[in-house]
Amino acid sequence: MSAGKAGRGAGPPRRRHHDEDHEEHGAGHERWLVTYADMVTLLMVLFIVMFAMSTVDEKKYAQLKEGLAVGFGREQSILNGASPISNAKGASDPGEASYEMLLAQVPESQRETVTKILQESDRLKNERAQGAARAEVDRLLKVWKRIDKALREQGLRDDVRATIDERGLVVSLVSQHVVFEPDIAELTDRGRRVVDTIAPVLAELTEPIELDGHTNQEPVKPRYFPSDWELSLARAANVLHRLEDSHGIPARRLRATGFGHTKPLVDPARHGSQRVNKRVDILVLSQQPAETRALMGEAYAELRREAGLDGLPVDPAGDGTGSDPAAAGSPIPGTDDSREDQP
Structure with a gap:
């Protein structure tokens, strides 16, 4: 009987330990969200660079815009089901129009950096193609x-x-x-x-x-x-x-x-x-x-x-x-x- 009482008395400390673990996991979860947000931003820049170096494919673009919508967690005008390639007004080049729309998804504080990265990528790509043609x-x-x-x-x-x-x-x-x-x-x-x-x-x-x-x-x-x-x-x-x-x-x-x-x-x-x-x-x-x-x-x-x-x-x-x-x-x-x- 005394053993039973001892067993019942040992219960509360274990519950408190469980609550402390739960709080620690909650704090770690918040840190993970910050890291995840940074990772999504970097992936978005990578996708834009890859997109700029390739030809425009409407099907692939649709998949990309859906991914961007999920990554940013918000709806935007070009993500409502209409294709920017076919609906862009006043743009003679569909690739240029879609590029501008993709760039608009980048936070304003990072647009200049992303633009420089894309321009440098285009310059290097052209130089490589010219050198390969000469060779x-x-x-x-x-x-x-x-x-x-x-x-x-x-x-x-x-x-x-x-x-x-x-x-x-x-x-x-x-x-x-x-x-x-x-x-x-x-x-x-x-x-x-x-x-x-x-x-x-x-x-x-x-x-x-x-x-x-x-x-x-x-x-x-x-x-x-x-x-x-x-x-x-x-x-x-x-x-x-x-x-x-x-x-x-x-x-x-x-x-x-x-x-x-x-x-x-x-x-x-x-x-x-x-x-x-x-x-x-x-x-x-x-x-x-x-x-x-x-x-x-x-x-x-x-x-x-x-x-x-x-x-x-x-x-x-x-x-x-x-x-x-x-x-x-x-x-x-x-x-x-x-x-x-x-x-």
């Missing part, structure tokens, strides 16, 4: 110079025109020396020599290779094909098979496309242009990101200006030999009018 152009120039050297050794340099644009290195097999006979998709003997000279350099690369077939702009129906679309595609496929069957370039790296008469290399009004426009373009496709490839044409033009070639015919070799026949003012050498009216 890619330099690399493609080295590929071209190897092709150029091989063609010169075989006396075939005049059969090829080349440039670098946002797609990559473009090597055009022009018909100045009858690479393709009129209405015919098969390469001539000289045309096969040109492809065989270029192929070993292409075989050492890893990039995809696109073969673009073209006809001239004369409104004459081909004799052996339903239209110039089929003829241009057949010419591209003929070069593709030469690269695959005779030089072992894997089929997975190759693709053929026909453009008919829609993409002339030279102004069709120029004398002798139809021989050159009848061609196949071999494209070494750059694998750089889209923002880098978009700057490659500008980087190539800058390299030409630095080399003092601005205003001269475009030529990746950098020696002014003239790989763009449209730059010259005289008739294209080596052409005549005897069969210009055939595709």
